[in-house]
Amino acid sequence: MSKAGRFAVLLALAAASCSTPQxxxxxxxxxxxxxxxxxxxxxxxxxxxxxxxxxxxxxxxxxxxxxxxxxxxxxxxxxxxxxxxxxxxxxxxxxxxxxxxxxRSTYVFVTREGDRLAGLTLDDPRLRKLRIGVQMVGNDAMNTPPAHALASRGIVGNIRGYMLYGDYEKPDPPAEIVRAVARGEVDVALVWGPLAGFFAKSSPTRLRLEPVTPWLDRAQWPMQYxxxxxxxxxxxxxxxxxxxxxxxxxxxxxxxxxxxxxxxxxx
The missing domain is CATH 3.40.190.10 (Periplasmic binding protein-like II)
Structure with missing residues (x-):
């Protein structure tokens, strides 16, 4: 093959490679x-x-x-x-x-709108008498900030834990804590905001959501992320x-x- 012919072949191969879709x-x-x-x-x-x-x-x-x-x-x-x-x-x-x-979102207090429980804070004395739901991880050192905040105040006897992961065999396992408020199993639940907000929208019972305050508890437990x-x-x-x-x-x-x-x- 002549030099010119080889050059033409190389040009054709180069053109073909350039046209190959990536x-x-x-x-x-x-x-x-x-x-x-x-x-x-x-x-x-x-x-x-x-x-x-x-x-x-x-x-x-x-x-x-x-x-x-x-x-x-x-x-x-x-x-x-x-x-x-x-x-x-x-x-x-x-x-x-x-x-x-x-x-940026926050943990929220979830209560029933029909109950007079607006304006709760972590230091509200009403929390000592209410049935409270909190999200739990399972290992105390890894529990959610609200769980730690309540325990540090000695609020433990009226707490019901709902596993953060829930029963994975069922749809939407973490939603159980929100549904527990709607069913009346607990009076208030402290829940990560996106989870609470989504399932409160479809709840048959009208629910109230308010940010957990203080947002940074005792300079140790943040309620917002x-x-x-x-x-x-x-x-x-x-x-x-x-x-x-x-x-x-x-x-x-x-x-x-x-x-x-x-x-x-x-x-």
């Missing part, structure tokens, strides 16, 4: 398959919707790695590089790199891209949270 970008979200209002396998949670928003803005196909949010969740998902991002992690978690917060998107610690590029989406879509994200009844508070 595989679409794919992003994998870490998510719990049974944890409304945050996520479920049917894609009905607001973290599902946020994941879809992020993938669409980054021109990527969205996939999921499903894993129940128990202890070891980060270790078994992001840290093992099974997925690329977690749409709902506390901003102060050190095991992952976290984006700018996209909302900033929530971010988490990525693998060394993925600075994806973190930057996610931050860009969160900034550009702030108004849409605010509307999304409101549609799920998420109580949003200012720092």
């Amino acid at each position: 595989p679409p970008r794919r992003l994998l979200a870490c998510a719990d398959p049974n944890n409304l209002p945050f996520s479920n396998r049917a894609g009905q949670g607001f973290e599902n919707k946020l994941a879809e928003m992020i993938a669409a803005d980054l021109h990527a196909e969205l996939g999921y790695v499903w894993w129940a949010q128990r202890r070891g969740y980060v270790r078994n998902t992001l840290n093992e590089k099974k997925c690329d991002f977690w749409p709902g992690v506390a901003s102060n978690v050190e095991m992952v790199a976290t984006s700018r917060p996209y909302y 900033d929530i971010s998107v988490g990525v693998q610690k060394n993925d600075a590029q994806l973190l930057k891209e996610v931050d860009g989406v969160l900034a550009a879509r702030a108004g849409r994200i605010k509307a999304l949270l409101a549609s799920y009844g998420v109580p949003v508070v200012q720092p």
Whole structure:
């Protein structure tokens, strides 16, 4: 083959390689398959919707790695590089790199609107006589801030614990504590705001939600948390891209949270 012929072949091969379509970008979200209002396998949670928003803005196909949010969740998902991002992690978690917060929420007192229990605080004397529901993790050192705050005040005998993870064989297991207020099993429950707000909307009994105060109890137990998107610690590029989406879509994200009844508070 002549020199000119070989050159023509090389040009043809180069052109063919340039025209070969590149595989679409794919992003994998870490998510719990049974944890409304945050996520479920049917894609009905607001973290599902946020994941879809992020993938669409980054021109990527969205996939999921499903894993129940128990202890070891980060270790078994992001840290093992099974997925690329977690749409709902506390901003102060050190095991992952976290984006700018996209909302801040609070634990709330959940009571029945028909009861005269408005204006509760952690130091309200009424709490010593009421039946109180609190979310429990199971290990005392890992219990929720409201559980610690009540115990530090000696309020223990009138407490009923509801496991944070619930009965995973049933739909929406963490919602049991909100339903317990509606059924009259407890008079008040101290519940993480997004969970309470979502299930209060569909409760057959009208419920009242008020932020737990003080928001920082005894300089030790915060009742409010900033929530971010988490990525693998060394993925600075994806973190930057996610931050860009969160900034550009702030108004849409605010509307999304409101549609799920998420109580949003200012720092």
